[in-house]
Amino acid sequence: MVEVEEIGKTFADKKKGAFRAVDGVSFTAQPGEIFGVLGPNGAGKTTLLRMLATILEPTAGTARIAGYDIRKDAQSVRSSIGYLTGSAGLYERLTPREVLAYFGELYGMRPDVLQTRMNDLFDALEIHEFADRRCDKLSTGQKQRTSIARAILHNPPVLFFDEPTSGLDVMAARSVKQFIRRCRNEGRTVLFSTHIMSEVEALCDRIAVIYNGKIAAIGTPDELRARTGEIHFENVFLRLIGEPLDKELDAGGKIHA
Amino acid sequence: MPETPVAPQLTSLSGWGRALVVFRKEFREAFRDKRVLFNTIVSPLLITPLILGLVVSMAKKQATEEGKTRLEIALVNSEKAPATVATLKEAKNADFTPMTREVAEKAIRDRKFKVAAILPDDADIRIAAGNTVTVTILLDEGNQSSQTTANRLATAIGERGQAVTGERLIANGLPLDLARPFDTKEEPIKGGGNVAMVLIAGFLPYMLALYAILGGVSPANDAVAGEKERGTLETLLVSPASRFDLALGKFLNIALICLISCLLSVVGLLWPLYTGWGGMSEITKATGGLHLEPFTILVMILVQIPLATLGAGLLLAVSTYARNQKEAQTYLMPVILLVSVAAIMSMLLKSDSSILYALVPVLNAALVLKQALEGIFNPAFFALAMASSFVYALLAVAFAKTLFDRESVLLKA
Numbered sequence A: 001m002v003e004v005e006e007i008g009k010t011f012a013d014k015k016k017g018a019f020r021a022v023d024g025v026s027f028t029a030q031p032g033e034i035f036g037v038l039g040p041n042g043a044g045k046t047t048l049l050r051m052l053a054t055i056l057e058p059t060a061g062t063a064r065i066a067g068y069d070i071r072k073d074a075q076s077v078r079s080s081i082g083y084l085t086g087s088a089g090l091y092e093r094l095t096p097r098e099v100l101a102y103f104g105e106l107y108g109m110r111p112d113v114l115q116t117r118m119n120d121l122f123d124a125l126e127i128h129e130f131a132d133r134r135c136d137k138l139s140t141g142q143k144q145r146t147s148i149a150r151a152i153l154h155n156p157p158v159l160f161f162d163e164p165t166s167g168l169d170v171m172a173a174r175s176v177k178q179f180i181r182r183c184r185n186e187g188r189t190v191l192f193s194t195h196i197m198s199e200v201e202a203l204c205d206r207i208a209v210i211y212n213g214k215i216a217a218i219g220t221p222d223e224l225r226a227r228t229g230e231i232h233f234e235n236v237f238l239r240l241i242g243e244p245l246d247k248e249l250d251a252g253g254k255i256h257a
Numbered sequence B: 001m002p003e004t005p006v007a008p009q010l011t012s013l014s015g016w017g018r019a020l021v022v023f024r025k026e027f028r029e030a031f032r033d034k035r036v037l038f039n040t041i042v043s044p045l046l047i048t049p050l051i052l053g054l055v056v057s058m059a060k061k062q063a064t065e066e067g068k069t070r071l072e073i074a075l076v077n078s079e080k081a082p083a084t085v086a087t088l089k090e091a092k093n094a095d096f097t098p099m100t101r102e103v104a105e106k107a108i109r110d111r112k113f114k115v116a117a118i119l120p121d122d123a124d125i126r127i128a129a130g131n132t133v134t135v136t137i138l139l140d141e142g143n144q145s146s147q148t149t150a151n152r153l154a155t156a157i158g159e160r161g162q163a164v165t166g167e168r169l170i171a172n173g174l175p176l177d178l179a180r181p182f183d184t185k186e187e188p189i190k191g192g193g194n195v196a197m198v199l200i201a202g203f204l205p206y207m208l209a210l211y212a213i214l215g216g217v218s219p220a221n222d223a224v225a226g227e228k229e230r231g232t233l234e235t236l237l238v239s240p241a242s243r244f245d246l247a248l249g250k251f252l253n254i255a256l257i258c259l260i261s262c263l264l265s266v267v268g269l270l271w272p273l274y275t276g277w278g279g280m281s282e283i284t285k286a287t288g289g290l291h292l293e294p295f296t297i298l299v300m301i302l303v304q305i306p307l308a309t310l311g312a313g314l315l316l317a318v319s320t321y322a323r324n325q326k327e328a329q330t331y332l333m334p335v336i337l338l339v340s341v342a343a344i345m346s347m348l349l350k351s352d353s354s355i356l357y358a359l360v361p362v363l364n365a366a367l368v369l370k371q372a373l374e375g376i377f378n379p380a381f382f383a384l385a386m387a388s389s390f391v392y393a394l395l396a397v398a399f400a401k402t403l404f405d406r407e408s409v410l411l412k413a
Helices: A045-052 A074-080 A096-106 A111-124 A140-152 A170-185 A197-203 A221-228 A233-241 B015-030 B034-068 B082-088 B101-109 B123-128 B144-171 B195-214 B217-230 B233-237 B243-275 B281-286 B294-302 B304-321 B325-348 B355-359 B363-373 B379-405
Strands: A002-013 A017-029 A033-038 A060-065 A081-085 A158-162 A189-194 A206-211 A214-219 B071-076 B094-098 B115-118 B136-139
Touching (some): A017 A045, A045 A060, A045 A081, A045 A158, A081 A140, A170 A197, A197 A233, A206 A221, A214 A221, B015 B217, B015 B243, B034 B243, B071 B101, B082 B123, B082 B144, B101 B136, B195 B363, B217 B304, B233 B243, B243 B379, B294 B363, B304 B363, B304 B379, B355 B379
Parallel strands (some): A033 A189, A033 A206, B071 B094, B071 B115
Antiparallel strands (some): A206 A214, B115 B136
16 A cells, blocks of 8 residues: 655755755555556656655655555665666666566565566566576567566565656557556556556556646546546646646537536 | 465565675676776786887887987087097997087977087197097987987997097006096896886886776776666665665675776786786896795785775766766766876885875875885885775765765766
């Protein structure tokens, strides 16, 4: 479970002064749920996820991840989460097997457990054929599958995905989305951040719309549609953040009672 | 019904254990990098001896050529002293061309002649009277070749003068040794330093200081700046390893590679001297071979530890501060320049210089090494140099660790 309480982050900027990237955000995401964090670029999604993953320290509020407080027990939080971003790379001079072994050792996994887990993931994600090839020789899809295996290697109950499909082709993006659904079906808590409306509609059970560092709305896709009276999610999003609608979508895109 | 994820099965891996995991991975990855293989192994083992061999062979070639070539001398006032000119012309390997002083000076400036000899107006009278004739040698002090030729001319005139003295003594029925009451010859002591050691004492401190930095540049740049660039750092930061574990593991790897690079630079400098490769045999054989005392070898190894540690700390700090590898390279330039200056100073300073130099980073280690190679052991200088080097190394590591804790530095990309 992920429980976020009034979390905030203010950056000190020499030129702009203090900049509030995340401001009083609160929500709860349950096990077996894909919780979407939707917002435009610069809305504060990455900062929010980085705080929850203990990469950044909050300047206000706190959160509990799998029961551990991010401020008090950062190491237990890090042991309980998997983290995958679209911009994450791999160690080019290592093979997928070596990358996974490295992270497994860092997570303190016992050698026999690590070996079994790696074999299971190689089967599930079809990594066997390139497991001993250097990462710089892999295709984008193969790299993404390796990154997925790395994120879930230690069997974490909570998973964070920050724009995980950015830069991927349709096939690779599809396999990422399938993997996210599988995580939910396995009973994990999934936090999924994106600015792509179609992904939110297709994947998320509940959505938090974030804009200028604040939560504009939280609900299921249908609840948000009902609240705004719009069908197309782009218009739902624009209504929630108070921006003018897309005229082409607007034509016939209303829910009629 | 979804299955509940199993909590990760963790061992009781300590912070040091995680730092060791990071170190092992970094070390394995580093030696798959061609840049590391070249800078850490190939360069000190092969490039250093190649440069050294080139320097020695060029110096030898120049010395041989200068010894063989005839001296072309501009001669001023030759018309006033025909008898002196006739005497000088009997000098070996020298040709004299008469001209005025103005023409001679211009010829030296234009590098058509390297030097000119000016005869005094009364040269012939003084020769006839058995007095000394002072020959003025005009030279360009900014031209090394002019200085060398001036020395050769002075030697040639001196030799010619001795021949004239001999003739005078014989003409007066006196023995030749009358004009030379003393003679000297040189003999090296057993167990003393030799030319090879002087060569090593000059080169080695510089090489060590430079390789303490250069050897670790690629793995250091890769360690943090490279991870930022590739997007792997974030995944590492969400692992249970603390920032201290990560910084320590990376630091240990860079320090070990710097140390390997230093050690190999010593091997690279010594193997040509032991094997006589690249014309080194003349240097070593002429002085009874190269002998390094166990104490000298021990000091050579000991001083490398703080040097490599300091180098690794500086490199890690630069790599952590930089956004990417390109930026890290730029920041490294002044660091390498400063280290080079300190190392070059060790070539200029005498090994028994003031103890205060033991407080100057890099230079202190270089001077300890120079002392050891010259057979000197100054316990106070050695202790102060080692202690201050470790303090500087610790400061560099602490600075790198501070940067590692700063979100604004670690996450800037």
